[in-house]
Amino acid sequence: MSIGLEHYLILSAILFSIGLYGALAKRNAIVILMSIELMLNGVNIAMVAFSRYIVPLLLTGQVFAIFIMVVAAAEVAVGLAIIIAIYRSRETIDATEVNLMKW
Amino acid sequence: MGLEIAFWILAIIGVVAALAVVLLRDIFRAALSLVLCFLTVAGIYVTLSADFLAAVQVLIYVGAISVLIILAIMLTREVQRGSPANRLRIPAFVVAVLFFGAVVFAMVNTPWQVVDTPPLEPTTSALAIKLFGEGGFILPVEIAPVLLLAAILGAIVLVREK
Numbered sequence: 319m320s321i322g323l324e325h326y327l328i329l330s331a332i333l334f335s336i337g338l339y340g341a342l343a344k345r346n347a348i349v350i351l352m353s354i355e356l357m358l359n360g361v362n363i364a365m366v367a368f369s370r371y372i373v374p375l376l377l378t379g380q381v382f383a384i385f386i387m388v389v390a391a392a393e394v395a396v397g398l399a400i401i402i403a404i405y406r407s408r409e410t411i412d413a414t415e416v417n418l419m420k421w
Numbered sequence: 422m423g424l425e426i427a428f429w430i431l432a433i434i435g436v437v438a439a440l441a442v443v444l445l446r447d448i449f450r451a452a453l454s455l456v457l458c459f460l461t462v463a464g465i466y467v468t469l470s471a472d473f474l475a476a477v478q479v480l481i482y483v484g485a486i487s488v489l490i491i492l493a494i495m496l497t498r499e500v501q502r503g504s505p506a507n508r509l510r511i512p513a514f515v516v517a518v519l520f521f522g523a524v525v526f527a528m529v530n531t532p533w534q535v536v537d538t539p540p541l542e543p544t545t546s547a548l549a550i551k552l553f554g555e556g557g558f559i560l561p562v563e564i565a566p567v568l569l570l571a572a573i574l575g576a577i578v579l580v581r582e583k
Contacts (some may be wrong), residue, residue, distance in 0.1 A: 336440060343509055377551050385558075
């Protein structure tokens with residue numbers, strides 16, 4: 319059986335769903351951030367697969383994937399800075415205990 | 422034929438590594454399996470003949486982002502407490518499975534207009550023309566450094582000692 323577009327799309331859906339479960343169910347803020355990275359990687363696989371199979375000569379999906387990587391790098395830098403700042407002031411990064419902005 | 426074998430090996434290793442990220446108790450091991458997952462995604466890009474993106478994936482994700490995450494794990498001393506799940510574990514699992522089912526249903530039932538043109542190789546110069554050339558993505562390319570600069574300044578301000 320040859321590999322087609324659907325295989326890559328289902329792989330990206332699996333990675334995205336695993337990341338979604340981790341982002342919803344985990345208490346440690348760093349693990350939540352890692353799960354978000356998994357979701358972004360799944361999206362990137364779908365983008366590159368669309369670029370390869372639907373518009374192989376235009377490469378638009380690969381350009382989008384590059385921009386997603388730029389945004390992911392910025393996001394992980396700011397997110398980890400926020401986590402370290404929270405850890406400094408509250409001595410924990412448990413997402414269920416950080417309820418400063420909860421009304 | 423080689424492409425199929427490479428895809429299946431990379432896909433299985435990647436999915437197992439991704440499962441290990443969310444299921445392992447030890448955060449440090451979870452971060453290491455996240456690195457493995459990033460590497461297999463780079464291999465997936467190679468099977469999709471996206472050579473430049475595979476190199477960028479190794480440089481940014483495997484090189485930079487995973488080092489940042491491991492550094493944050495070291496700095497927060499939460500390794501002993503592990504990565505427990507919160508009260509919403511079962512609903513989160515149900516939501517993830519439902520989302521997966523819906524997405525796979527949509528993907529399998531959509532008539533994709535797949536063309537048989539062989540892919541462009543190497544992609545580096547074509548990507549550069551796409552990004553910087555006439556009618557390309559020059560405005561997002563100009564905005565991305567501003568975003569990165571804002572993120573760097575924000576990170577420095579957030580972690581600065583008072």
